[in-house]
Amino acid sequence: MTDHKTTLGYCTPRFQRSAATLMFCAPLAIIPMTVNAEEADNAEVFRLAPVIVNTQAAADDDANSIVARELWVGGKVATSVLDTPASVSVITEKEINQREADTTEEVLQYTPGVVTDYYGTDDRNDYFLIRGFQATTYRDGLTLGSMRGVREEAYAFERVEVLRGANSTLFGPADPGGSVNFVSKRPKFEQFGSGYLTYGAFDHVEAGLDVGDMINDELAFRITGKIKDSEREYDHSQDDNQFFMAGLTWEPSAFTTANLIVDYLKRDSSPNSGGYPLDKEYSRDDFFGEPGHNNHEVERSSITGQLTHDFNNGLVLRGNLRYSDLTDDFGYVYISDNANRTGNVVNRDYFGTDSEAQELIGNAILQYDARFDNVDSSTLVGVEYRDASTESSSIYTAVGPIDVTDPQYSGVPSGLLPYTGNDQDFKTKSVFLQQNLSFVDRFIVTAGVRQDSLDLSSTDLSGVTESDDFSETSVRGALTYKLTDEVSTYVSFVESIAPPSIGVKAERGDQVELGVKYAPANTNAIFSAAIYDLNKDDVTIAVVQDNGTIERETIGESRVRGLDLEAKVDLTDNLSLTGGYSYMDTEVVEGTLRNGTSIKGNEFTSAPTHSASVWTHYTLPKQGMSFGLGARYTGSYYFDAANTAKSESATLFDSSFSYRIHKDTDLKINVRNLFDEQHVVGSGTADYYNPGREITATVNYRW
Template sequence: MTDSSSTVRRNASRVRWQQTTTAILCGTTLVTIPILGNAQETGEGSDDNEGYRLAPIIVNAQAYADDDANSIVAQELWVGGKVATSILDTPASVSVITEKEIEQRNASTTEEVLQYTPGVLTDYYGTDDRNDYFKIRGFEATTYRDGLTLGSMRGVREEPYAFERVEVLRGANSTLFGPADPGGSVNFVSKRPRFERFGEGYLSYGSFDAKEAGVDVGDTLNADETVAYRFTGTIRDSDREYDHSKDNNGFLMGGLAWEPTEYTSASVIFDYLKRDDTPNSGGYPLDREYDRSDFFGEPGFNYHDVERTSLTGQLTHDFNNGLTLRGNLRYSDLTDDFGYVYITDSAARVGSVVDRDYFGTDNEAQELIGNAILQYDARFDQVDSSTLVGVEYRDASTEDSSFYGDATSIDIANPVFSGAPSSLNVYSSNKQDFTTESVFLTQNLSFYDRFIVTAGVRNDSMDVSSTNMAGVTDSDDFSETSLRGALTYRVTDEISTYVSMVESVAPPTIGIDPERGEQYEIGAKYSPFGTNALFSAAIYDLTRDDVTISVVQDNGVIERETVGESRVRGLDLEAKAELTDSFSVAGGYSYMESEVVRDSNADREGNEFTAAPKHTASLWGYYTLPSQDMSIGLGARYIGSYYFDVANTSKSSAATLFDAAFSYQLTQDADLAVNVSNLLDEQHVVGSSTADYYNPGREISAKVSYRW
């Protein structure tokens, strides 16, 4: 056991350590909400009547502290660290999916984690399972892990059991993170060592013969409790809902944390991800609705092998004079190979024989990314100031070869498989190198604990080179500056409003100007005292300029030109609340108007985006019976209709899907949970071109977990 002063020192140190990476860049001055015994620190400058001040700003002493394992409501935005920024004071539309919500819904993919988040559309490619597919506000989204971009690793399907929470930031954000897509960002926050003993293990079985086991354990390693470890792992052996499929994967993650003093901390995390599954069902013919179990690909050529290793290190030192230094570094290595056969149907087809093609990619990638950040906090009478300056460096390389060609046709009335293609037509082979050097500055000023002014600027110098299969090397360099500005007004200690302007710069392509995004947003947030709840609303106007499109030249050659412009305007509403100790609810609604403003093909101007429904809504409720040993959950997701193609000639049908959950406490430390997704087994087309792709069917899983 440790004495009380040691506990205070360790808790205060933990708070400092957890403010890592770009959590400090969220555009508001940083705060910490009082957390049990961490609320105050004994020592010089402490005040028994105020919460501990990490950075000058309003300290909401009545707010609930975040506990992602036991609450679906988050009041703080970590964006790569912990206990960093009050969501109420963040001038942006954000959502946080906590560990508890992920567990309630038994979300096993990023698509499932995000499918109850307003402004986000997931799974619009159906049984194409190579990646996690999602869009935010009609555009692609950039993914991060602990605040550092995943870059060339972004196509990998992440393991949700590895994360304490998943954060969604809607809208452009290059000033915070560098080159990014305009729709927004998804940040995965890794599970980290805790300075206490804990453990969890589980076994589960479900639809499609899905067998899974997992463990998450940790403790301190020395007598004075300055070193802690954590080990997390899962293994899965399963089929998918279509024939001749598999969905096998394994994940291991180990971490060490060292806190020699209350002012200095360091951590290192190693993780390994391996997937051995099938990438695609091959699609379904266009003439009618088929059973999801049907398979029209090729069993002998339907593979997806992924192997990724990452090593992350973080260091924080508080100089105890308002100045804090943070450093973050990560190296990742990835191999990602897949190949499959898919049908190429046509509405004009006569008979039951359908053409097929094959497609695949062999890919290798390495990435080194790191940053160093200085933060200085000061208070001048009624003005609080937080200044951040930092540098970031990223060096990434990829080698890939892609193959594509005709495959043997198949008779869908009597499928006979012909085996893998006898030879592969490699149409593209490239070796690419990306180097980015960045510098950024953010200034936050709080006046009279009510007005918060945020200003930020970032410059990214990017060098890109590519060598094709003929040995020809091409290169280009870019220097892009992005700006951010916002004004937040705290109407009361429970209500805040804001107006913001943010910019984005998409990762560039050789010879093409980077696509730029610009968003204007007005929003409001409400966190009532006495209730663990957060309500938010935002209206926005998001424009993407310099859109790259393919243009047919006079000589018949197709070249890519930067001539386009597109825009989305909309509304996002979200509510998350734990209304009682037994009942929680999460709901959201989004309205979105998308438009192609300029296009080389005038016929497409005025069209809507693909996979951009005007209306989406969701509601999830979870209730624990008075006996406290049984809980039930029920959710509904509504996805409005959207276009499949840029010409706006084919469209999906609107659909509502239901999910359910049941949990029973077997003993004080053991639980049984049963989850059903798509409860009514509703089937509809989510993507269509040369084939139809359906939404996932009903899946049932049962899990027994034990905690200590």
């Protein structure tokens, strides 16, 4: 440990508190640390217990680099990425801007262990898998839960954090593959501003604004907004959205910080063209749905409050509360093809849903940090409450077939009645405890336990109500050993509990992981490698009984073993590189199709054995120009659980160019899928293609 050790309980100056303001917002930190620090003459300032992290840096340091030194995935306090006993990735604001990533899938495309775009241009949701399983999403550490029906707005976030592997002890019920945490932009105690205009392919017109300033020494505000009017790459489509967010930060003293964030998001889009026939490759321009009926209209409003108070004696109290409201209306005419079809006429069906959701979630957390000789201790205890309700109804009917050589649109029958509907309520009460101990500056022991009590109820169209309750416990433990100040290794065991359904045992996951991380001195870089064995048990499967009937039983099991490698490096002041590789060996240990057919030994769907990516960005400062080039490789994977059809492996390229046309004004050109490569990413009763080439030009002005 450095000689510049801190004294617990000493207050931090404002420039440090501005950094800390961004960190107080979620259920459980991976390795909590104190935010108190003491200045030493001519020395840097550090956080103590149990991980030493430099806090002298400005709040937006990570925004100016592709290399994140701290992890806020736990939300309460920043944690050293090097010493976090888990496989993590942080996509900073600088990296997001370099690639002009406009959606969550685009943000995550260069992250190892993550598979995106396996539904192609079917963009009803943000679709991505981590380590072969569905990922759980969070905003500022609080689960999005029933708010998941809307695609997140990348412009709202200053970073996106990926935690690979099971983690219910950190966040509560979640699938075992991993989690994605979106960190919202917040006010700063300084004046800043930027605005941009974008024009691009498919009549894409967009404008955005992000401004902030100090009102006085105690108050700061930030306003972020965006408007987009666009079509998609197929006929009769649209991709419009509006976003607004306002934040207010109050710091009445060195010990108290409060944040208030209000945001509104509206999307009006055409999620897909209805798919493409199976017999050959078609043009992406073709539209086989129904104009005006292939639509997705979403509105979501949220208000978030965050409070932290340091008692100046090693004890810190934090509280977080968010209320959200969502309406989600969706309609979709799609083709229903089969491999034995003859002729040019293809059958079609219509599916639609209308839903409303409300969610209240909050937590209260106490953290106590202390030092005993050569042992640093950090204890964190908290409670969390979530109350979510959803009302939804669904419509399904056959629609007139379509001649794929000469599409004629017939519309959708009117007066359709819902075939299913539910009013659902979910209540979760949780208590969690985590203890961290750092011994002789080299060993860090992390242990945690969480208890989740869940009450579920559902009422169908006929008025029949079902209910169920669950009480689930998850644990985690990890040992980190710092070989040097630059190299850390860890071994961890973590558990997960998937969000349960009424009448069905909750699915559980567990993971053992070994990892190593390297952050070379005097270089802005971090390298990581992790091997893991991840299991999911109590999966509900169809089982053929002795009498021939089929019943659902929770005896299924899935397993994935793999390797994740990642490098993020600022090679020079002008050259940066990020790269990753993933290997996954997936297997259904015990499982069936709905008809009882065994799929034991099969691979997961949409889970390539190999995937890799690299993105590099170079700046010519004297010429005011920069260039970016990236490549994304996805190996072949199965389209279905029966493993009857498989994709082709594919490599896609992306590029960027930026030129300083005037002081504080840049022109940026980005191209995704540079060579317009087309392949099938999903197939069932229709084929679905990867997104085609998209070119955008953006003028950005900063002040």
